[in-house]
Amino acid sequence: MARINEIVKYKKKRETTEIILTYMADRTAIDTIKGYFYQFDYAIVKVLELSQDTDAIIVEGIEDVDLNTVTEETAIQCKYYAKTEYNHSVIAKPIKLMLNHYKEVTNGTKKRINYKLYGYFQSGQTKLALPISSTFLKDHFLTYTENKIKRYHHLELNLTDVELDDFISLLEIDISALEYQSQLSKISTLLMNHFGCKAFEAEHFFYNNALKVIKDIAVESNIAKRKISKSEFLKRINFKRVLFNEWFILYKGEAKLFAELRTQYFTDLNISPFERFFIIEVPTINYVRAELKDLIFTVSRKWSKLSAREPHPFCPYIYLHNILPQELLDLKKELFSEGFIFIDGFDFDGSEFNPKSISKSANNSNCIKLKILNKLEHIDLTVKEINKTKEIYQFYNSNPFFDIPYPSVKQTHIQFSLLTDIKKII
Missing domain, CATH: 3.40.1180 (Undecaprenyl pyrophosphate synthetase)
Incomplete structure (x- = not known):
C-alpha cells in the first residue's frame, strides 16, 4: 500500500472517484488498484479472523498488515500478481526488507516478531520448495546484481548463517494465496456468519463500511491511529446504511x-x-x-x-x-x-x-x-x-x-x- 496516499489524498467523494477512474485508464494502473483492493480485503479478513476482541491489526505498520495478539506479533507483506508467474526475484525485495527489520532486532533496537509473505500468482508456485534453507535464502533472495555489481544483502547486514536460520524460523512464505474473488467470497461468509445477515447486506452494508474503515486508517500519518482492534472494527462497521464510499463504488x-x-x-x-x-x-x-x-x-x-x-x-x-x-x-x-x-x-x-x-x-x-x-x-x-x-x-x-x-x-x-x-x- 506504499502509494495509497497518491490515490486517496483527495477527500471529496465524487472527485476522488473520478481521479481514481482516470488513474485506472491505464491497464497497468487497473492491476495496481486491484492490488490495493486485495490488500484492503486481506486486512479485513485478518481482523475478522482474530480470535479475541482485544486482538488488533495495524494497517501499513512494519508491513502491509501487522497482527498483534496476546501470543504473537506478525508483520505480513501481501502481494497480488494475477498475471505474473512466480519467480524468486519477485518476492526477493520484500524478504530483504523483512531481513532489514530482523537486523535491527539483533541490534536490540526493534522487538522480535514473526514475518509472513502472502502472495497470489498466476502460476509457477511449484518453483518454490518449502521450507527453505539459509543457502537457498542467500542464493535466491539475498544475492542480486545492481549496476553490474554483484551484491550480497546478508553480508552487507553482517548476518551469520545461524542468524539467517533464526530469521527463517520466523518467516512464513505462502505463494498460494486466495484468488481475488475467492478472498471476497471469504469476507462475505465471515460477515454473514458474524452479523447473521444475507449476502446483499454483507456486501452493501458491512463490506462497504469495512472498506471505508480500512482506507481511512491506512492514510493516517500516526501509526497509533492505524491500529484497530477486532471489537472496535466490528463496532465501526455495524450499521445498516448504504455509503457512497468511493472505494466501494470503484470496486462495484x-x-x-x-x-x-x-x-x-x-x-x-x-x-x-x-x-x-x-x-x-x-x-x-x-x-x-x-x-x-x-x-x-x-x-x-x-x-x-x-x-x-x-x-x-x-x-x-x-x-x-x-x-x-x-x-x-x-x-x-x-x-x-x-x-x-x-x-x-x-x-x-x-x-x-x-x-x-x-x-x-x-x-x-x-x-x-x-x-x-x-x-x-x-x-x-x-x-x-x-x-x-x-x-x-x-x-x-x-x-x-x-x-x-x-x-x-x-x-x-x-x-x-x-x-x-x-x-x-x-
Missing part, C-alpha cells in the same frame, strides 16, 4: 451499484399501497432547482397510483432537508403554476401544521400527486398519525439527519453524492 462500479440498490429496494412489479416517505438532503453546493424538480416528478410518478381502477390509491411524501425556506416557497409556487397538485399539511394561511390534513388519501378525484413536508419534525408527527404500513427512505449527503426509530416502520438509509444519483436508484 457506479452503474452496477445503482442497479443493485434499485433491485433491492425500489423494484416491485405490483407496488403495494404503502405510505412512503422520501426524505432527501438537498446539497448546499451546486444546487440546481431543475434537478430537484426532476427528482420530485420522478418520485411522484414512480410511487403514486391514482387510477380510478386502483382500489387503494396512494402517493408519496417528500421532505427536503436543508432547503432554504424561500427556495422551498419558490419551488412550491413553480410546481403549482405548472399544475402539479400537492398538499403540505397547512389548511389555511397562518394555520399550524396538521398531520391529519397531510395524511388524507390521494385519489383520482383530488389528483394529489405528492405530499410535501416542510419541516423535519413534521415527519414524526405524520408517521404517528398514519395507521397504514409505512416506509421511510432517507437519502443523505454526509450523515443521516433523521434518526427516530420506529419498530414497525422499514427505514432505509442511502448516501448519495449528486441529486441525479437518486433518480438512478429509485
